[in-house]
Amino acid sequence: MQEIIDFKEIDAILERYRYESSSIIAILQDTQAKYRYLPKDVFPYLSEKLGISTAKIYSVATFYENFSLEPKGKYIIKICDGTACHVRKSIPILERLRKSLGLSESKETTDDLMFTVQTVSCLGACGLAPVLTVNEKVYAAMTPDKATELLAKLKEEN
Amino acid sequence: MSMEFMLIDNMPVEIAGEANILSLIRKAGIDLPTFCYYSELSVYGACRMCVVEDKWGEIHAACSTPPKAGMEVRTNTPRLRKYRKMILELLLSNHCRDCTTCEKNGKCKLQELAQRFGIKQVRFSNTSEESDMDTSSLCISRDKSKCILCGDCVRMCEEVQNVGAIDFAFRGSKMCVSTAFDEPIANTKCVGCGQCAAICPTGAIVVKNDTARLWKELSNKDTKVVVQIAPAVRVGIGKEFGLPEGENVMGRVVAALRRIGFDEVFDTSTAADLTVLEETGEFLGRLQKGGVFPLITSCCPAWIRYAELNYPELLENISTCRSPMQMFASVLKEHYKHSNRKVVSVAIMPCTAKKHEAAREEFQENGIPYVDYVITTQELIQMIREAGIVFSEIEPEAVDMPFGATSGAGVIFGVTGGVTEAVIRRVSDDKSVSALRAIAFTGVRGMQGVKETSIAYEGRQIKVAIVSGLKNADDLIRKMKKGEAHYDFIEVMACPGGCVCGAGQPFTNAEGKKLRGAGLYDADRMSNIKRSEENPVIMALYGGLLKGKTHKLLHVHYHRKA
Amino acid sequence: MFLNREDLKTAHAVYKKSLDAQRKKILVCAGTGCVAGGALDIYGELIRLIEASGAGCSVSLEKEPHDDSIGVKKSGCHGFCEMGPLVRIEPEGLLYIKVKPEDCAEIVEETILGGRVVDRLVYKKNGQTYPTQEEIPFYKKQTRLVLEHCGHIDATSIKEYLAFGGYQAFEKALFDMGADEVVKEIDESSLRGRGGGGYPAGRKWAQVKRQKCEQKYIVCNGDEGDPGAFMDRSIMEGDPHRMLEGMMIAGVACGASQGYIYVRAEYPLAVDRLETAIKEAREYGLLGENILGSGFNFDLKISKGAGAFVCGEGSALTASIEGKRGMPRVKPPRTVEQGLFGKPTVLNNVETFANVPLIIRKGAQWYKTMGPEKSPGTKAFALTGNIENTGLIEVPMGTPLREVIFDIGGGIRGGAGFKAVQIGGPSGGCLTKEHLDLPLDFDSLKKAGAMIGSGGLVVMDENTCMVEVARFFMNFTQNESCGKCVPCREGTKRMRAILEAIVSGQGTPEDIDMLLELADTVSSTALCGLGKTAPSPIVSTIKNFRKEYEAHVIDKKCPSKTCQKLKTIYIDEALCRGCSKCARLCPVGAISGKVKEPFAIAADKCIKCGACIESCAFKAIKED
Known part of the structure; x- marks a missing residue:
């Protein structure tokens, strides 16, 4: 998929960080907030404007878990698999979600770009374990059945 | 001042400003193993092979531990041996083990250390990936499956060459060295300098090997294969055959090439003399007519590529002189244009980027390149071995006529500052021996990355800078652009130290590089002709073949790419 | 905007008066946990109801307070996350648990206006009821110093922090003490870094102070990546100004003018609260240039992590702030010599900085009255896993593990026996029954082969493999x-x-x-x-x-019967009716038998997928 990039928006982001190459992580975060992933065409543009090689930007983007080079779903569901959630059975929830959406470890996003399912390291909401988040909203004390209900609700919203 | 000592394996070793105990340990004559330590690169500290044990049983990586007076370390305890073996086993468990068919066979650091530490068995299942080749570049080939992630190439590309075509991607066990989005390297800003391949301890990045195609050409009876040998080759090849590092073995190379089957053998130094005359002419011309300054040399193809990709606006500063290799190639094409056999032009070069230069469209006529094959010193070594030639016993021979004469000025092209020195010899009015010697002491010689000098010419001072290593070149350009520095003439060589340290040469350390440079200066000293303009071949060429054709055959205009 | 020391002093008095004027205060826990449980709806509902009732409702402190108003505040994490959403009512100190928006009317009607306790919302345990927070066993045995404000003040208001005496320590450090004395005080307090290694903070500060360098940095490590740890998050969310104040004091002590707070991206609420806090501190002239007319400059930036646990390591963290891959580098040079951007850097974690204002205000000698001599003070722990009272706690260093797990934590959830506790996250180790009387402090844990780490305690019961x-x-x-x-x-x-x-x-x-x-x-x-x-x-x-x-x-057995692949699945002959359903379902054809007679599973073929167990209508298939 070829994403149409509005470079004026990228310029605005760069402006916000005064074109400082040390702010590349924040710049990528803001870019991702815009497109829900990091479109390939952004890289050479950032490289030119910030004076760092595209390979370097790519190296930073692939180091950090939160960056995605693939388009993500409208709803990003993150299942916490920190220790507390793990011992309170978070994996069956993950399996249920993947199964109902036809996803797997290697395929995180549905073809209609509606849902992305991934695990996340501890969200620090251990008291509510097991938890998951949908676009940063926390859902506490989940079970596989509750997850199914949640999916149904999200689908209905559309 | 009192001397400070450290105890290394119970031997007192004097601390003399070493940055880390690894240098001190090596100074003590102990070959501590490493994959990722090179004094010219930043300390990375990732391979953990250089671990040592202090008297309290603490483990330190020698590469990143500064020496301290009174410190005691051991380099070879049972614990350390166990750790080193385990690290090697871990690396091997994740590495292709088809050593016999590897380009790096016999020169691979991993292979060498596995042998040295007696690794006979790897106790883990082999999880190495399928071979994953990138052959897009004309200069180097990459195979990710052979990478041990020491990061040497990454640091070389970024810190020394300022190119940054490759970097680490991903993390943990998925980490790899990659271009952005894993694009073929040829589509990146790679300049083909090959320094990554030179420093790679394994077969993950190697110089593109074109010998197979060349052998075919050599066995073809209908072709006439002519070859030129770059200056740096003669001092970079001997060590591989048991001769001292840096020894000038030009005569043996010539003899070996004849035995391999080359029909005519020439010396690129001859064309370097042409370059000196043309470039000096261009420089003086710009001085008189008021051209663009500084004039920047054009011999180095990796530098040309770097400028094209990063500073296209500087292309007009770059001399229009073709590189000596290309000058010679055009002269040879012209010379043999009535030959009844198909002439194949080969160049033996210390350089990987020359492979790319030879394929440039500026150096082709009707789709046929002036230079058909560029073979690096390393590939030549392989050919000599393959042919069964006992190099150390071969009798030296002279190059062929009619291009048989060279000057000392042309020979020193192979080391940083050589081009400049040759040009100064040309412009200098004083042709005495003492004047010649004085030039050598103006600051043009030495292996440092940035050198500056100024010469008097017709009542004015000409400011000269000599840089090797593209990071040094880039820094200089930035300074110039900011107005912090001003020069009239700049010599740029992409490889630190110049062509003797080219990536096509066998890998050597800093000491070896120095010896190679010294070898070329020796050759100059022994040479009867010191100045390019005194080379009779050159004079003959200007009077004959080149008459009215100097521009067509010796110059080129690089254009900005859209 | 405070222009001088007097302005700050006046503000303390004004906001204290304003706070005291609130007849009642309702503190709705707005930590990540309770927010997920609907705390913000409760907060909104309470404001609506109080305003509707005609009683004065104040959501922020005013310079000219109305008498008799009722304060409604979003507080930080109370710690008792298991029981959330939590609502605390002062001055009585009532704690209502598992509150829902529909409970709000009753809370306003009964408690706020009527002065009566809503019995069904208070914590009950073993037949006893505990209306006030301080009586609840979970809180009773704790000593909350670093967390003293968490749950007690409005985390989004600098005014409340000032009303509680906030920034007095900074004022003291800046005007009364000076760099040398601050470093000396911290050194004497023997405060040790709460992020893992337990390196003495005072020594670190002294090393940075010594460096002759124009630019120095104060960096706060808020990259709390250990799974099962959320102490730092709670401080950043619940009492952000306290941490800011600690960093500012470090700035005074070391001669640094710029600080960075590195927060992991998984903590959006903490980032939000910190941004608000920094903005307010700037508006009040507590950050910026020539602070309080003293000539001291200090400002703060937030750097958001992008998802890498390794960035909790000092040199990886600074690399990440510099926009690089978060890969640790070799040392030396150490962070105190060449840290962020190659400059001398103090790097401490959130809890360490949060300890600082207290030490400066009350003195090193007072601080050392708590905990063992070499690990004084308190420590916050996140109690998680198979434990009755999951939550955030704070106890004096050296408190025995038993007290933490059984008295505060309420013992093992579900009645199973205690097996082990993992302390210090993935870098730590496990402690067992025989360690239950071990005092929790840096040195005792190290001796036992574990580490305090950042303070995550994951409790595991007998059924854990x-x-x-x-x-x-x-x-x-x-x-x-x-x-x-x-x-x-x-x-x-x-x-x-x-x-x-x-x-x-x-x-x-x-x-x-x-x-x-x-x-x-x-x-x-x-x-x-x-x-x-x-x-x-x-x-x-x-x-x-x-x-x-x-x-x-x-x-080839898993004693706790956790590892699926080590289970033996067998058919109880007495229960099997021979319906053959399981045999038809088995993906590898491991089950065979004659219809209407008991079936059997061939152990060598069985892949232990468990499909048969679920399918059996007679519960005849069992695991061992």
């Missing part, structure tokens, strides 16, 4: 390894593979020795602290539960 726990942690470490050094990158991968083999029944007795050999190599040769401690969960589980490993590799 320790080999599986080791596998879980090794999987975590492997996924989070930066990949730079060989031992960590390749070694953790091999250790994980071996553990995976063991939990799936493919292990051999030699595997245990290989694990220990790998662990030795990795812990001795890895580049950074995280790599060096990565094998700790393996070493400590083998040390304490070797028999469990042996059962897996020799008997």
Whole structure:
């Protein structure tokens, strides 16, 4: 998929960080907030404007878990698999979600770009374990059945 | 001042400003193993092979531990041996083990250390990936499956060459060295300098090997294969055959090439003399007519590529002189244009980027390149071995006529500052021996990355800078652009130290590089002709073949790419 | 905007008066946990109802307070996350648990206006009711110093922080003490870094102070990546100004004018609260240039992490702030000499900085009255896992583990026996029954082969398989390894593979020795602290539960019946009716038999997928 990039928006982001190459992580975060992933065409543009090689930007983007080079779903569901959630059975929830959406470890996003399912390291909401988040909203004390209900609700919203 | 000592394996070793105990340990004559330590690169500290044990049983990586007076370390305890073996086993468990068919066979650091530490068995299942080749570049080939992630190439590309075509991607066990989005390297800003391949301890990045195609050409009876040998080759090849590092073995190379089957053998130094005359002419011309300054040399193809990709606006500063290799190639094409056999032009070069230069469209006529094959010193070594030639016993021979004469000025092209020195010899009015010697002491010689000098010419001072290593070149350009520095003439060589340290040469350390440079200066000293303009071949060429054709055959205009 | 010291003093008095004027205060917990439970709806509903009732409702402190108003505030985490959403009512100190928006009307009607306790919302345990927070066993045994404001003040208001005496320590450091004295005080307090290693903060500050360099940095490590730890998050969310004040004092002490707070991206609420706090501090002239007319300049920036556990390591963290891959670098030079952007840098974690204002205000001698001599003060722990009272607690250093787990934590959830507690996250080790009387402090834990780490306590009951726990942690470490050094990158991968083999029944007795050999190599040769401690969960589980490993590799049994692949699935002949449903469902054809007679499972074919168990209508298929 070829994403149409509005470079004026990228310029605005760069402006916000005064074109400082040390702010590349924040710049990528803001870019991702815009497109829900990091479109390939952004890289050479950032490289030119910030004076760092595209390979370097790519190296930073692939180091950090939160960056995605693939388009993500409208709803990003993150299942916490920190220790507390793990011992309170978070994996069956993950399996249920993947199964109902036809996803797997290697395929995180549905073809209609509606849902992305991934695990996340501890969200620090251990008291509510097991938890998951949908676009940063926390859902506490989940079970596989509750997850199914949640999916149904999200689908209905559309 | 009192001397400070450290105890290394119970031997007192004097601390003399070493940055880390690894240098001190090596100074003590102990070959501590490493994959990722090179004094010219930043300390990375990732391979953990250089671990040592202090008297309290603490483990330190020698590469990143500064020496301290009174410190005691051991380099070879049972614990350390166990750790080193385990690290090697871990690396091997994740590495292709088809050593016999590897380009790096016999020169691979991993292979060498596995042998040295007696690794006979790897106790883990082999999880190495399928071979994953990138052959897009004309200069180097990459195979990710052979990478041990020491990061040497990454640091070389970024810190020394300022190119940054490759970097680490991903993390943990998925980490790899990659271009952005894993694009073929040829589509990146790679300049083909090959320094990554030179420093790679394994077969993950190697110089593109074109010998197979060349052998075919050599066995073809209908072709006439002519070859030129770059200056740096003669001092970079001997060590591989048991001769001292840096020894000038030009005569043996010539003899070996004849035995391999080359029909005519020439010396690129001859064309370097042409370059000196043309470039000096261009420089003086710009001085008189008021051209663009500084004039920047054009011999180095990796530098040309770097400028094209990063500073296209500087292309007009770059001399229009073709590189000596290309000058010679055009002269040879012209010379043999009535030959009844198909002439194949080969160049033996210390350089990987020359492979790319030879394929440039500026150096082709009707789709046929002036230079058909560029073979690096390393590939030549392989050919000599393959042919069964006992190099150390071969009798030296002279190059062929009619291009048989060279000057000392042309020979020193192979080391940083050589081009400049040759040009100064040309412009200098004083042709005495003492004047010649004085030039050598103006600051043009030495292996440092940035050198500056100024010469008097017709009542004015000409400011000269000599840089090797593209990071040094880039820094200089930035300074110039900011107005912090001003020069009239700049010599740029992409490889630190110049062509003797080219990536096509066998890998050597800093000491070896120095010896190679010294070898070329020796050759100059022994040479009867010191100045390019005194080379009779050159004079003959200007009077004959080149008459009215100097521009067509010796110059080129690089254009900005859209 | 405070222009001088007097302005700050006046503000303290004004906002204290304003606070005191509130007849009642309702503190709705707005930590991540309670927000997820609907705390913000409760907050909104309470304001609506109080306003509707005609009683004065104040959501922020005014300079000219109305008498008799009722304060409604969003507080930080109360710690008792298990019981959330929580609502605290002052001055009575009532704590209402598991509150829903529909409970709000009753709370306003009964408690706020009527002065009566709503009995059904108070905490009950073993037939006893505990209307006030302070009586609840979970809180009773705690000593809350760093967390003293968490749950008690409005986390989004600098005015409240000022009303509670906030920034007085900074004022004292700036005007009355000066750099030398501050460093001396912190040094004398023996405050040790709460982020893991326990390095004395005063020594670190002194080293940075000594550096002759124009530019120095104060960096706060808020990259609390240990799974099962959320102390720092709670402080950043619940009392952000306290941490800011600690950093500012460090700035005064070390001569730094710029600070960075590195917060992991998984903590959006903390980022939000910190941004608000920094903005307010700037508006009040507590950050910026010439602070309070003293000539001292200090400002703060937030750097958001992008998802890498390794960035909790000092040099990886500074690399990340610089916009690089978060890969640790070799040391020396140390962070105090060449840290962020190559400049001398104080790097402490959130809890460490949060301790500072208290020490400055009350003095090192007072601080040292708590906890053991070499590890004074208190420590916040996150209590999670199979424990009755999950939550955030704070106890004096040196409190015995037993007290934490059984008195405060309420013991094991569900009545099973205690087996072990993992302390210090993936870098730490496990403690067992025999360690229950071990005092929790830096040195005692180190001796026991564990570490305090950032303070995550994951409690495990008898039904937990320790080999599986080791596998879980090794999987975590492997996924989070930066990949730079060989031992960590390749070694953790091999250790994980071996553990995976063991939990799936493919292990051999030699595997245990290989694990220990790998662990030795990795812990001795890895580049950074995280790599060096990565094998700790393996070493400590083998040390304490070797028999469990042996059962897996020799008997091919998982004693706690956790490892699916080590279970034996069999058909109880007495219950099987021979319906053949299971045989038809079995993906590998391991079940056979004659219809209407008991079926049997061929153990050598069975892959232990458990499909048959679910399918059996007669519950005849069992696991062992």
